[in-house]
Amino acid sequence: MRVFVPATMRMLQTLIDEGEFSPVSRTAFAVTPALREAYSAGDDDELADVALREAARASLRLIGSEPGSDDVDVEDSEVSDATPMSRRVVITADIDPVTLRPDLxxxxxxxxxxxxxxxVASVHVDLAGAESAVDAAVAAVDAADLGDPDAEFVLGDIEDHELAWYAPQEIPFLLELL
Known part of the structure; x- marks a missing residue:
């Protein structure tokens, strides 16, 4: 099954350095039967885009919970201070079997x-132009989940930024260039 794993730049670096990483609670997003039922008019590509966007929103939460996101010193991090933390990361992978979690x-x-x-099939990462929108979205994501219309507007701004696509062999170069 094609899955979309929310991540951060640090997690992506761990994946390259160690050859694997364990996503938070091993949570990912995919085109599931429940998603197909909820979007009965969508084709496979549209449904995959929904799952990718859900993973990108989850990436915002991960960015906000990382050391360094609240002015914490990040010198001991695997990713240098020069590496932008304010970029959503979604790792696309092919994994079977997965456990469906319609309760979530x-x-x-x-x-x-x-x-x-x-x-890993590919990686999707924000471009530099999205960093300020990512910062604003990280601050607003919880309020948006609670129904705040102003916070939803902020999240709409980040969703206007498309994630750039990278092949697995490009990931080390991407990290090096950032």
């Missing part, structure tokens, strides 16, 4: 084990 959301799945670099 229509697109949520749980991975059976840590994500291996060999399973």
């Amino acid at each position: 959301d229509d697109a949520v799945v749980r991975l059976p084990e840590p994500l291996s670099l060999t399973q």
